[in-house]
Amino acid sequence: MELVKAYDATGTVLAAVTDWDAPSPCAEWTVRDVANHLVGVLKTFAAAVEDGTEVPDGDHLGLDPLGAYRAAADRCLVAFGRPGALTARHPFPFGPTLGSVIAEISLSEALVHGWDIARGASVPYSPAPEVVADVLSRAGSSESPDGAFAPPLPAPPGAPPLTVLLARLGRVA
Incomplete structure (x- = not known):
């Protein structure tokens, strides 16, 4: 999987955002709302693989949206990189789920919401072609x-x- 490339492309988008209140392609969500959702789900994915704890709703961005995103993405990379993490089943909202499936969902979330944020913020987005191909294949x-x-x-x-x-x-x- 191409998680690092997907996370990096979306991080580049977040670094370019200047209008966090701009509307996004996601109905009734601003760019900030989409970024907050993305950081929240990345935290949820990492927590599921780490120990199954729940991540509360709320503001996941604070005053540093890019820093919050990078911390959540890095946490996912560490969690998914642990021995056996991808082949084990972990507690997840729709039941015990293989770590590899959670990682695939994370890849898709980073790619698609990266586009949502870029589109709403009117900034360029250049995801790696192999990331797009991977997500498209599934x-x-x-x-x-x-x-x-x-x-x-x-x-x-x-x-x-x-x-x-x-x-x-x-x-x-």
Whole structure:
């Protein structure tokens, strides 16, 4: 998996944000709201693999959104890098889940929410092509069963992989 590349690309986006209150592509969420969600889920992923503790809702960004993001991403890398972490089952919101699956979800969250933040903040986003290909290879082409994403949209013919992925998740690139 390409977690370091995904986390780094999103970190680059966060470092460029100047308007945290700008609307994001996520309905009713600002850029800050999306970044806060992303940091919160990264903390949740790390905690699940570390010891299963719950991460409370709230402000995960504080006064240093980039620092908070980097700390959460680094914590995930350490947690996923522990011997046996990817092959063991860990407590997770939808039941005991393999660490490798939690890491895949983390990769997708970093990639897609990196785009959401970049789009809302009007800053460039250049995810690694292999990260996009990895997430796209596992992204379903049908609506998510829990309603986490908008219904899929058609991608334009010949669209680049990131555009195809975003369309599958109901986002317009």
